[in-house]
Amino acid sequence: MSKETLEWLNANTLIGFTDRRGTAWHYRASMQGEEPNHYSGPIPVDDVKRRLFNWEALSSPVYVEDPRGGLAQVPGRQAIVRSDNGHVMGIFSDGYEPHPYVEWLINTISRLLDSDLSIGSAGLLKNGAVAWVSVEVPENVVTPEGVEFRPHLFGATSFDGSLATTFKRAVTSIVCDNTMAAGLAERGQQVKIKHSRHSRLRLAEARDALNIVYALADEFSTAVRELCRVEVSRRQWNKFLDAHVPMPDERGRSRTMAEHKRDTLTKLWDHDHRVAPWSGTAWGVVQAVNTFTHHEQNVRGAERAERNMLRAVTGAIDDLDQGTLITLSKILDRPLSVAAA
Structure with missing residues (x-):
């Protein structure tokens, strides 16, 4: 990643609750200046307005x-x-209506949520054309299987036409700083509002649709428990790789890329602390593919941070995790109760 991108992330993203989640992967002390962008607890609303959204x-x-x-x-x-x-x-x-960040992200989320939820992260991408705000509970959730995560609700919008204003439930896995599909059972509940002159958000409907954050912890914990109970042998893992990353017959660039992806996935499965503790289970398979996509996969046309955030907002993360489960269910020749139908 370029130095310029690192400087942007250190100046234009704010990361909260670092006592619980640790520092962000892009953190560089030398780029922090006089006011660090990391907070041990919640991020004050006034800091988000002053440091990120102080323009129109x-x-x-x-x-x-x-x-x-x-x-x-x-x-x-x-x-x-x-x-x-x-x-x-x-x-x-002329029919396009911009959704100002303070009004649509800060003010709307504050009306959607209860008092014990606070801002956990916020940031700007694409030179300010895309913004997000994430609200979270103070404490991490740890399942009996050792999976630690943070359920949250984030709002995102854009001034470049790439996003409708979106409010969406999601989960962040602490061990790898990955965004994962909420509940893993279906596309994460979300509300989208187009940038039109008659656009508005009905708060009561949004609150019901999103079911806010609390129920998400139970849903995700249940999904993890069920997936950790599903055994995946080495033979089944290899068959999954055959289906997930087909090997081209002809030698060349495509075959080399496929070999590299399979090797990297297997290294994650066997040795990486973000995946290996759950290897031999269906949860390990989901974790391996998700971690590879977030942190190892080559990025074309977008920097990794931008791509990961946009993938979370647009629902591509939901598709990724559900696609992994659907492929695995075929390999195991059994339905996975949390896999999409």
Whole structure:
């Protein structure tokens, strides 16, 4: 990862509850400046507003060069521009309605949640065009199987057209700092609001749909328990690799990449502390694939932090974990009770 990206993450993300989760993988003390971006406890709301959201997204007319000289305004189009540095985050029709970060992320989440939930992380990506805020319970949850995690609700939105405003339940695995599908049973409950002039969030409906954070801890713990009870032998693991990472017949780049992915997955399965404690179980298979995707897989067209966060928001993490379980259920020739139908 480039130095510039590390500097951005250290300046434009805030990480809370480090007494419970440890420092973020991107933490560099030398890049922290006078005000560190890590907090031992919850992140104060005023700090999120001051350090991340202290600018506005302004609507500006769009002009093109007129071949006869000067500039001509493009009818029906607007640019969304950062008020502090003039960065153009996106160009849209006049019907596009930006959702200001403080109003839609900070204020809305505060109305959705109870008083014992606090901000656990917040950040900006894509030069400020994408933002998220995550709210969490103070303590980690540890299952009898030794799986430690943090259930949370995060809100995210964008000024570049890449995301509708989204509120979604999710789980963070502490041992590997991975985002995982909520409950693993189905697509994580979420609410999406389009950027239109008539968009609004019905708080009561959102509260019911999301079921907030508390029930998620029980759901995820149950899923972990059930998956840890499902044995996966070495032979079945190898058959899973054959299905998950098919080996091309012809030698070449595709075969080399497949061999590398299979080798890395097996190293995680056999030796890595993020996976090996649960190898030989269905939970170990889910953990291996999820950890590989978060931390080992080559990234094209996006930096890893950006890709991982966007994957969590868009639901690709749900698809990843459920796809792993569906493939494994076929290998084991038995239904997995938490696998999607």
